[in-house]
Amino acid sequence: MADEDEAGNAGGTRGPGGTGDRSEGTAGERLRSARFPRSSRYHPDWIAGAVSGGANSLWLTEWLTEALDLRPGLRVLDLGCGRGASSVFLAREFGVQVWATDLWFGPDERLARIRDAGVEDAVFPLRADARSLPFATDFFDAVVSIDSFVYYGTDDLYLNYLSRFVRPGGVIGIAGAGLVDEFDGPVPGHLRAWWEPSMACLHSAAWWRRHWERSGVAHVTVADTMPDGWLRWLDWHHTINPDNTVEIDALTADQGRHLGYVRAVAHRRPDATPDEPIADIPLAYTAHPLLRDDPPPAAR
Numbered sequence: 001m002a003d004e005d006e007a008g009n010a011g012g013t014r015g016p017g018g019t020g021d022r023s024e025g026t027a028g029e030r031l032r033s034a035r036f037p038r039s040s041r042y043h044p045d046w047i048a049g050a051v052s053g054g055a056n057s058l059w060l061t062e063w064l065t066e067a068l069d070l071r072p073g074l075r076v077l078d079l080g081c082g083r084g085a086s087s088v089f090l091a092r093e094f095g096v097q098v099w100a101t102d103l104w105f106g107p108d109e110r111l112a113r114i115r116d117a118g119v120e121d122a123v124f125p126l127r128a129d130a131r132s133l134p135f136a137t138d139f140f141d142a143v144v145s146i147d148s149f150v151y152y153g154t155d156d157l158y159l160n161y162l163s164r165f166v167r168p169g170g171v172i173g174i175a176g177a178g179l180v181d182e183f184d185g186p187v188p189g190h191l192r193a194w195w196e197p198s199m200a201c202l203h204s205a206a207w208w209r210r211h212w213e214r215s216g217v218a219h220v221t222v223a224d225t226m227p228d229g230w231l232r233w234l235d236w237h238h239t240i241n242p243d244n245t246v247e248i249d250a251l252t253a254d255q256g257r258h259l260g261y262v263r264a265v266a267h268r269r270p271d272a273t274p275d276e277p278i279a280d281i282p283l284a285y286t287a288h289p290l291l292r293d294d295p296p297p298a299a300r
């Protein structure tokens with residue numbers, strides 16, 4: 001087990017002022033944490049070889065699944081799964097069936113990883129857009145989305161759309177980068193070098209709770225922020241992406257005041273019927289006079 005502080009952060013020493021200077025320690029030590037015992041069993045090279053974003057998808061998946069009741073045989077949509085580490089983790093750790101769905105990363109490399117992990121009978125890779133999903137109504141018991149939902153899920157109508165693929169009473173859970181609290185006005189000075197306009201999609205747990213409750217189709221049971229999540233975020237970058245000094249500097253200056261990991265879990269209301277998607281409205285053309293003085297069409 002790696003050297004860990006009270007908060008369970010793996011590896012390295014803290015610099016003066018507790019800024020999280022984690023330049024010591026191998027990747028293997030860093031990716032081991034008493035806080036994440038399931039994730040810590042996975043080989044650091046396997047984790048690093050499946051990187052598809054700016055976070056440790058196993059840590060986020062482990063945190064999220066602590067708030068879910070996943071049992072063997074359940075059907076799970078892993079939405080925005082990237083290169084599929086979270087999908088393999090879900091199948092191995094909980095015995096669920098996983099539809100490993102992503103847009104940017106193709107399914108072939110993911111399938112090789114799934115086969116190598118020995119879960120090809122339980123994890124099914126496909127490429128699909130979260131806004132145009134190819135599944136049957138009520139098909140899934142659960143949707144899990146790791147560090148991905150912000151790319152499409154802030155749309156006011158999205159939960160309504162997604163929930164129709166989950167059986168009544170089924171669960172939707174997300175975890176990923178977000179805000180500790182919403183801030184109005186300009187971006188705080190210490191975050192400006194890192195912040196881009198697209199980061200407007202980052203939100204707090206309280207924001208997600210309100211956003212989802214307003215949809216009327218789901219009841220939120222969990223919406224919270226990972227304790228010391230910013231340190232895990234920083235750990236990941238020091239380990240996997242140490243050249244990303246702009247993000248490392250922003251996180252270090254922020255000290256968890258604004259940036260962190262957020263999680264939200266909601267259950268589809270059994271009494272709510274999500275809207276049917278509007279695919280095609282059948283129309284037949286009827287001619288009318290264009291101007292008030294025009295003759296009726298038939299007399300022309």
Ligand SMILES: C[S@@+](CC[C@H](N)C(=O)[O-])C[C@H]1O[C@@H](n2cnc3c(N)ncnc32)[C@H](O)[C@@H]1O
Pocket residue numbers: 051052053054055056057079080081082083086101102103104105128129130131145146147148149151152
């Ligand atoms: C930051 S990466 C996270 C990937 C992975 N879940 C992880 O944690 O490593 C964001 C993922 O969201 C996926 N994504 C973004 N927009 C999407 C969309 N419209 N439909 C499906 N996936 C989408 C991308 O393909 C990408 O893999």
